[in-house]
Amino acid sequence: MELFSSTVLIILGCVALFLFLQRKNSHRPPCVKGWIPWIGVSFEFGVAPLEFIEKTRIKYGPIFTLIVMGNRMTFVTEEEGVNVFLKSKELNFELAVQNPIYHTASIPKNVFFTLHEKLFILMKGKLGNSNLPQFAEQLTEQLHEQLKSLGTHGTMDLNNLVRNLLYPSTTNILFGNGLFPVNKRKIQEFHEHFQVYDDSFEYGSQVPEHFLSHGLTIFISFKQTLIQILLDAIETETSEQNCPKYMLLMLWAALSNVVPATFWTLAFVLSHPDIYQTIMEGISSVFGTAGKDKIKVSEDELKKLPLIKWCVLESIRLSGPGILARKVMKPVKILNYTVPSGDLLMLSPFWLHRNPKFFPEPESFKPERWEKANLEKLAFLDYFLAFGNGKYQCPGRWFALLEVQVCVILLLYKYDCSLLDPVPKQVCIFRITNIIIIFKFDINPNPLVLITRDDQIDVPT
Known part of the structure; x- marks a missing residue:
């Protein structure tokens, strides 16, 4: 009888605990678990992520949790949830990205935590707005050198054109003149290796050893640029073997985002004849x-051409992929729900930038909307999050914007450009980088850009 009573008490205790947890969890956001434990809704989500999120939002409301590859990912899609994401002190950026950093750059978690804030502050200072004048001069010289190789007229794949201009220019400015190869075979190898790494980044692949040994270890001894202070900081805090890993990660960050931004800016501008004409009139007036002539682009001259910066920002708004993620350290309340600690709180700039509440006519290319932004005081439009937000907002954002503007000005000044094919559709691909989701837009091989300023010899296609 005593054994029976004990058994009954244990059962009743388990039932009470279950009911307590059910009641407690009832205040959590609706959770879509899928049919397979740990895998969750990974397959359905991966096939068409934006459509899946939209259907889930319609069914469950503006906040919900998905089980994806063993992770609880809580998505916020409306204003209140967005504001919590942007302002709450109970969310942590570093814990959300530590695993992807390890899986994509082989940087150990303890090294990442030791160095992240220090390197971020250094990068923010060196690539900040106060240093843009010197970068404008360097960019102009570097891009002029690359433009020489294009000849006088011909056709070229727009994406390849942008990469051929910005890969060497950016690398030489940030990492030192002479680092980027000049031999055609070596240039081709660099493009191939970097493209493989960039394409596989969303899969969370480890740093390819052949890439590190194929010239990138030169970062350890190449210290004559602003990158020197970063290398010194890395060597002071950790072993020298981490230097090329960090440099590769920084190289990826510098190249993988500015090329698509420049591609889409040129594609959108050239596909809107009225905007293109206005820009050309402005360039001619300046x-x-x-x-x-071989023009020089300075900060003062850029200020006389605000439409170009507006076009860059509007292109980034429309094409900026990605998901911002934060680790929930302590439970946070959003609407009538409590998001538990351990969840990843997820926010997509793609959805946010297409919310008509924040961006009227969100699918239209309307650079004039940026006239309302206080860019002189380094402020974007509200709810524009292409560069992240908060304490760890992208430290190189002003340098990246400068790169795109200078590249667009020099290309349009030197060549009469037109698109031979329609602007490609932004095709969204879903990738999981361990615990971070990244949306990456395919850049179609087209459109082509027609270069016909002077009628002389053709450049190779």
Whole structure:
């Protein structure tokens, strides 16, 4: 009888605990678990992520949790949840990205935690707005050198054109003149290796050893640029073997985002004849007749061409992929729900930038909307999150914007450009980088750009 009573008490205790947990969890956001434990809704989500999120939002409301590859990912899609994401002190950026950093750059978690804030502050200072004048001069010289190789007229794949201009220019400025190869075979190898790494980044692949040994270890001894202070900081806090890993990660960050931003800016501008004409009139008024001289682009001259910066930002708004993630350290309340500690709180700039409440006519290319932004005081439009937010907002955002502007100005000044094919559709691909989701837009091999300023020899296609 005593054994029976004990058994009954244990059962009743388990039932009470279960009911307590059910009641406690009832205040959590609706959770979509899928049919397979740990895998969750990974397959359905992966096939068409944006459509899946939209259907889930319609069914469950503006906040919900998905089980994806063993992770609880709580998505916020409306204003209140967005504001919690942006302002709550109970969310942590570093804990959300530590695993992807390890899986994509082989940087150990303890090293990442030791160095992240220090390197971020250094990068923010060196790539900050106060240093843009010197970068504008360097970018102009570097891009002029790359433009020489294009010849006078011909056709070229727009994405390849942008990569051929910005890969060497960015690398030489940030990592030192002479680092980027000049031999055609070596240049091709660099493009191939970097493209493989960039394409596989969303899969969370480890740093390819052949990439590190194929010239990137030169970062350890190449210290004559602003990157020197970063290398010194890395070597002071950790072993020298981590230097090329960090440099590769920084190289990826510098190249993988500015190339698509420049591609989409040119594609959108050239596909809107009225905007293209207005830009060309502005360029001529500042620099004179297009194509005649080797112009220099300064900060003062950029301020006279605000439409170009607006076009860059509007292109980034429309094409900026990705998911921002934060680890929930302590439970946070959103609407009538409590998001538990351990969840990843997820926010997509793609959805946010298409919310008509924040961006009227969200699918339209309307650079004039950026006239309302206080760019002089380094402020974007509200709810524009292409560069992240908060304490760890992208430290190189102003340098990246400068790169795109200078590249667009020099290309349009020197060449008469037009698209031979329609602007490609932004095709969204879903990838899981361990615990971080990244949306990456395919850049179709088209459109082509027609270069015809002077009618002389053709450049190779």
